[in-house]
Amino acid sequence: MSAVRGVALLGATGSIGRSTLSVIRQHPERFRLVSATAHGRSAELVDICAEFQPDLAVCRTADEVAALEPQIRAVSPGTQLAQGPEALAAAASHPAAESVMAAIVGGAGLAPTLAAVRAGKRVLLANKESLVLAGGLFIDAVRTHGAELLPIDSEHNAIFQCLPTLAGGRRALAPGVRSILLTGSGGPFRTRSRAQLSAVTPDEACAHPVWSMGRKISVDSATMMNKALEIIEARWLFEAPPDRIRVVIHPQSVIHSMVEYDDGSVIAQMGQPDMRTPIAHALAHPDRIDAGVKRLDLAAIGTLGFGEPDFERFPALRLAYEVLAVGGTAGAVFNAANEVAVAGFLEGRLRFDAIESVIESVLQAIAPEPVTTLEGALDADRRARHEAARVMAERFAS
Ligand SMILES: NC(=O)c1ccc[n+]([C@@H]2O[C@H](COP(=O)([O-])OP(=O)(O)OC[C@H]3O[C@@H](n4cnc5c(N)ncnc54)[C@H](OP(=O)(O)O)[C@@H]3O)[C@@H](O)[C@H]2O)c1
Structure with missing residues (x-):
């Protein structure tokens, strides 16, 4: 077995963050948490530091640093507490971190994830939004800086496992691979008509029938925007032309995705719908370790649809x-x-069935430009946020 691996955890207080801590907790002989970041739930860093004794913890504001520092010093004297974008980048590029779990939600994850890439780290990518926001730029940076990308999204982790390995460990649509079959449960409203979606509440949208996740990705699953983001993620991760990425609805979420080969073979990866499996796969890669996940009982499942x-x-x-x-x-x-x-919907300012209309209006209003710099991508992000807020207030207020 290899030496203890240092792990930086961006988004330690979230759903993926907690699952990652669970796998690290189970394998102290393999992994050491070297940095951890939080945002709105910074107070949870005290318990994380007490248990894992990281070198660096990052919270949101200077006031939080002042309030939390004495508590963190008392439980973990070796932990430095910092805040702000530079501290997030420092957590992502920490010299003792061999692997970086990128589990901040949304576009806010791009800059710190890119900092990890530019430091040449092994990046465990949960933050799919990074690739949607700036896919070409991101993948170029991975190549230029010799970073390694391991997907955490269960679908992409499954595809990674089903694709052949190319030179340098790359997984891509090699000759002989016909298509990627991206499975999706269909979300909580899989069988509802469009008319029935108008009265959906945030709590209904966040109650996913199979997966337990953060609120933003839960709403994305309910609109199938999550699958939409995953189509774009797959295009960049696996160098896949869009017409060779197909979505298959599979309500049980036992098969996490499949790869179809020219000879008619279809290779699937199966497992419990529990994110600790892809997290353990990526943390230990190429070894295999116990993820603390219940064994799959196919006879009990009986039928896959x-x-x-x-x-x-x-x-x-x-x-x-x-x-x-x-x-x-x-x-x-x-x-x-x-x-x-999605934020507007969760705050009660937008009807559930207007989410896609807002997105489509903003896409029509902002002319696309090539993405050549991070600043360019972030500028488009800012303009789109502004336009979305305007469109919502003027045309779709609920
Ligand atoms: N949950 C899943 O099962 C799952 C599966 C596949 C992929 N993913 C992807 O993994 C990522 C995380 O999802 P999640 O479900 O774990 O989300 P989550 O539970 O909402 O957690 C998000 C994490 O990001 C932090 N954060 C939020 N806004 C931030 C900001 N502006 N700056 C810095 N940190 C910020 C949060 O800090 P606080 O909690 O302290 O506010 C939290 O630690 C997303 O990109 C999602 O698409 C999730």
Whole structure:
């Protein structure tokens, strides 16, 4: 077995963050937490520091540093507490971190994740929004800085496992691979008509039938925007032309995705719908370790179901392919408009079934440009957020 691996954890207080801590907790002989970041739930850093004794902890504001520092010093004297974008980048590029779990939600995750890439780290990518916002730029940086990308999204982690390994450990659509079959549970409203979606409440949208996740990604699953973001993520991660990425509805979420080969073989990866499996896979790669996950009992599951996605009831899927065809800043605009619309829905300012209309309006209003710099991508992100807020207030206020 290899030496203890240092792990930086961006987004330690979130759903993926907690699952990552659970796997690290189970394997102290393999992993050491070297840095951890929080945002709104900074107070939780005290317990994380007490248990894991990281070198660096990052919270949101200077006031929080002042309030939390004495508590953290008392439980973990070796931990430095810092705040702000530079501290996030420092956590991501910590010299003792061999692996960086990128689990901040939304576009806010791009800059720190890119800092990890530029430091040449092994990046465990949960923050799919980074690739949607600036896919080409991000992948170029991975190559230039010799970083390694391991997908955490269960679907992409499954595809990674089902694809052949190319030179340098790359996983891509090599000759002989026909297509990627991206599975999706269909979310909590899989069987509802479009008309039935108008009265959906935030709590209903966040009650996913299979997965337990943060609120933003739960709403994304309910609109199937999550699958839309994953189509774009797969395009960049696996160098896959959009017409070779197909979505398959699979309500049980036992098969996490599949790869179809020219000879007719379809290779699937199966497992419990528990994020500790892809997290343990990526943390230990290429070894395999116990993730603390219940064993899969296929006889108890009995039947697996599959269906076609409905692009009429879930227009986010159609928009994903359109965004890929347009390219450039369209991805950043798509992602930002969705974040603003989802926040509006969660705060009771937008009806659930207006989320995609806001996104489509913003895509139409902002002309796409090539993405050549991080600043360019972030500028498109800012303009799209502004436009989404305007469109919501003027045309879709609920
Ligand atoms: N949950 C899943 O099962 C799952 C599966 C696949 C992929 N993902 C992806 O993983 C990422 C995290 O998802 P999640 O469900 O874990 O989300 P979550 O539970 O909402 O956690 C998000 C994390 O990001 C931090 N954060 C939020 N805004 C931030 C900001 N502006 N700056 C710095 N940190 C910020 C949060 O800090 P506080 O909590 O302290 O506010 C929290 O630690 C997302 O990109 C999601 O798409 C999640």
